[in-house]
Amino acid sequence: MLSRLRRTRSSDPSIYEHLRAHLPDTGPGLLPGGETLPDDEKGALWAPGARDGVLTHHWAGSADPGEVDEVYTALVTAIENRATAPALVDTVAPLRVIALVDPLMGRVRSAGIDPDRAYRLGRWLALNARRREAVKLGISLLGLFDADHHRAELMVLGRHDEFTLFAAVALVNQPGGGEDELWELARSVTGWGRVHLVEQLANSKRPEILDWIVRGGFRNDVSHAYLAGIAAESGGLAGRLAVADADAELLHAAGDILTALCEQNGPMRGMPDYADGERAARLFLEHLQTRAEDLRHFLAVAALREYAAEHWPALPPACDAVLGQPNWPDLARAGLDSADPAEFQRADRACRFLGIPTLHVHLRRLRADPYDVRGWYSAMHQVEARTIDEVLELAMKLLPLAEIGSGTGEATGVGEEYAPHRCLDAFLPALGDWPGRGWPLVAAGLGCPVPRLRTMAARTMSVWGRATWPPPAELALRNAFAVEPDLELRELMQRVLDDRPLDE
Template sequence: MSIYTHIRGHDGPLTDDLPDVAGLESAMALLTDAPAVWSTSAPVDVTDLLPAAATGRGYDDLYAALLSGDPTHTAPDDGLRALGVRLVTEADDRGPVRFGLTLLGSDDVDLLLEVGRHPVFTATAATRLTEVLPDPSVPLMRLARSVEGWPRVAVVSCLTECASPEVREWLVRDGFRHSAAEPYLIPIAARHLAEVLAGPVDPALLDSACEIISTLLDEAHFEVLDDIPDTPSLLAALLRKLDHADHTLGHLTLLTRLDAYLSGPDWDTRYRTRGWTLAWHETLTRRVRDLLSSPRWRPLVESGLRDPAHIHAALSGAPSQGIDPFPALLAHVRRTGEDWPMLLTWLTPHRLPEILAAAGEHPLAPAALDALAAALAPHPNQGPEFLLAALASPEPHTRAVATRTLTTWGPATWSPEIQTALRTAIATEPNDTLRQSMTQLLV
C-alpha cells in the first residue's frame, strides 16, 4: 500500500504510524513530542539522478538513493513536478514521499494539504506551501486546523511570516488551542494580540485574548510576557476591551493574575529594560483594581462555586472578592474525589478534621494520597491511618513521601501501629535508597 493511499483512508487526526517497513527510517521518524526532527542519516546528493528519474527511466535508481539517506539536490525544480507527484502518490516509503513534496508546485495545494495532515510530513508540506504560493495564509490555516502538537507549531511558524489580519485573528482566536504544544503556540499568538485588539473584538475573541494573557501571567511565563513589544500598551488595550464587556469568570481570572503580577517583584528591572515606566505601572494597577471592585463579580463567583463546570475559575477569583472558597472546594472534592492538592493548599489546623473526614469517605487515588501524606508533615499524629496506607502503597514515591513525613513527626509521636508498619515496609522495600532512609528512622 502506498503511503498516500494510507493517508487518504483515514479521516481526522493521524498518528505517526505508517505502512512502510519499520526501521527504514527509524532515525528520521518524526518525534511528535519534540520541537524538531533530527536525523542521523548521511546526506545523499541526488542531483545527477533527477533528469533520468523525471523521464521515468531512472525512477528506481532515485528511489533507492532516497532510501539510503537525507536527499539534497541543486537541480532547478522546473520540470520535476510530475516526478514529485509520482513520488508523493505512489511511494511506499516516507523518505521518497517527503522528497516528492519538495518538488510540488502551486497547482498541488490540495495534494500538499492531504499528505501534510500526517505529522511526518506536516513541516515539509507547510514549508513548500510558503515557497510556491505568493500568499499561503489560507491553505496554511487549513493545514494547521488539521494537525495538533508539534506539527501545528511547524505550520504556525510558517503562518507568522504571512502576518495577514486573517492569520493574526485566527492565531489569537483558535490557533493556539487543541494541542499539547500550547505553551509554544501561546507566545506566538501573544505577539499578534495588539494588532487584533486594535480592531473590533467579539466576546469569543476577547475570551481567547484573556486566556492567552492569563497563561503568560503565570510566573513561569513572565519572561515571555515581558518580551512582547510594548507590553504596557497591550495590557491597557485589553483592559479597555474589558471595560465594555459582559464579565465572565475568565475575565476575573485574568484580572486576579494581572493584579498579582503588577504588585509582584522585579519592577526596577522592567523600568530599566522592558519599556515600563512608573506612570504606566501605577495607571494599570489602579485600572485593574477598579475593575476588580465591580459588584458584578461576586454573584458570578458564588454561582461558579456551585457549578462543577466553572468551579476552578470561581476558586481562582474568590479571594479577590473576599469569598472563602474552602466550603465549596471541600464539597467538590467530596463529590468528585478530585483536586485534593488544591484542597490541601487551604489546610489549617482548624480545617484539618474536616479534610481528614473527607479523605476517609472514599479510597484515595495515588496522587491524592501523596498530597495528603505530605500535607500532614506539620501535624504530628494527625491522620496516621493515611500514613499507614502510604507506607503500604505500591507506588515508590508515595512510600517516600510517607517516610519524609514520619521523619518530620519524629519517633516520639509514632504509635505502635506505625512502628510495626515501618518495620514491615523495611522488610519488603525493593528500593535500596528508600529502604536505607526507612532503616535510619529506627536507629
C-alpha cells in the first residue's frame, strides 16, 4: 500500500485543530510537532505531500472508475444525510484523492446537488476529519465555492505540505485569483507545497513575486530541479545576469538554478528545456571571473563544467579559469572544520573535485556522531586496501551491532530509532568489493528487522562467494533463512546457500 495510516481515536484532534494548535505567533511554517498528523503511523515512508507530488509530476495514468464511483456514491449519500459522513471518511481514507478529484468534482458540478448541503459537508470534512484523504476531499468541495467564505481555514490547512496543493486550488476560486494568498502560503512551506505553489505563481505578472521566485523561492526541500526551470524562465534569469552589477544574492541563486538545470538524471528535463541556458551560463561565468569568492560558486561552476563539456564546447575554458583559481584548496580545507553541516558538505564535495582526501576528517566526525550515515558513505567511498580495516574496525566499535541484528521483522527502517540500522546502507553493498571483510556488519544486516538490509546482506554474501565466507557465515545465513518471513527473500537466501547466481 502507498500509505500506512493508523486508526485514529475519537479523542484525537481533527487535523485542522491539530494544525491550528501548531501555528506560530509570527513567521512561516508550523511549530515543532505540527508536521506529524493525527493519522500518521510511526515509520511512515513518505514525506508530507510526497505521494501526491509524485503522482502529479510523474504519473500519466487515469483515475480508477470503480474508485470514482465508490467515492461519488458515498459522497452523495453523505450530502443528503450527514449522519453517513463517517462512512464517507472510511471509504476515502485508503484511497488517493489526488487521483480521483478531477472526475469526482466534475460529476458533483454536473449533478445538480444541493449546494448548501455540499458546502456544509465540505466544511465539516475539512475542519473535523481526522483522516488526511477526507480532509483533502473536504477542501476539494470547498473549492467549488468562493474562497472568501473559508479563506482563513484554507490558509491554516495550506501550511502543511500534505494539503497545500488542495488549499491552493481552492484559494484560486475568488475574485482576483487569490495570488496574494498563494504567495503568502508559498513563503510558509518548504516541501512539496512550495513546489506546487511556485508552479501556480509562475505566470504571475507581478515583478515582486517573480523576483522572489528567482532569488530564492525556487529553493525547496524536495529538489531544486522541480522549480529551477520556472525560476530561470519566469524570473528572467539571463536578463538579470546581463547587468554589470548583478548582486551577490542573485549570483548565489543563479548558481543553484544552473546547477539544478544541469542535473541530467534529475526529476525534470532541466537545461534542454531552457532556451537561454547557454547564455545564462556564459553571463554567470563572466561575473565569476572576478567575483568567485566561496564554495557555492566553485560547485556551481564545477556542475556547469561537466554539462558544458558535452553540450556547450565554447564554455569549458571559462569554467576552467574559475576552477583554476588558487584560493579553492584553502577554502575547501577550511570548510571541513565548519560546524555548519551545509558548509561542511560543500567543502567535502569541493575536496572530492580537487582530489583532497577527507577520509580521516569523516572518521573524526563519526567518532562524535556515529549515526551519520552520510559520513559512513563518504568514508567507504574513499577506502583502499591500507585503510579499509581502519574504517570497518571503527564502525564495529561505534555501531550497536547486537541491537541492530536483534531479530527479523518488517520494519521500514524509517524513524530515529532506526538511525543505527540505516548506517548499514553505507557498508553492505560496498563490502562486496572486500570479500570476507566486515563480517560482523553483514551478520547484523542478516539479523535486523529491516528487509532491505537483510536483502543487501544476503547479496553481499553472494558476491563474496562461499570460498571467502568466514566460519560463522553459513550457520548465520541458515538461521536467517529459517526465520525469514518474506517469501522472495527466503528464495534469495536459498540461492545464496546453494551458491547459485541470483539473476537466473
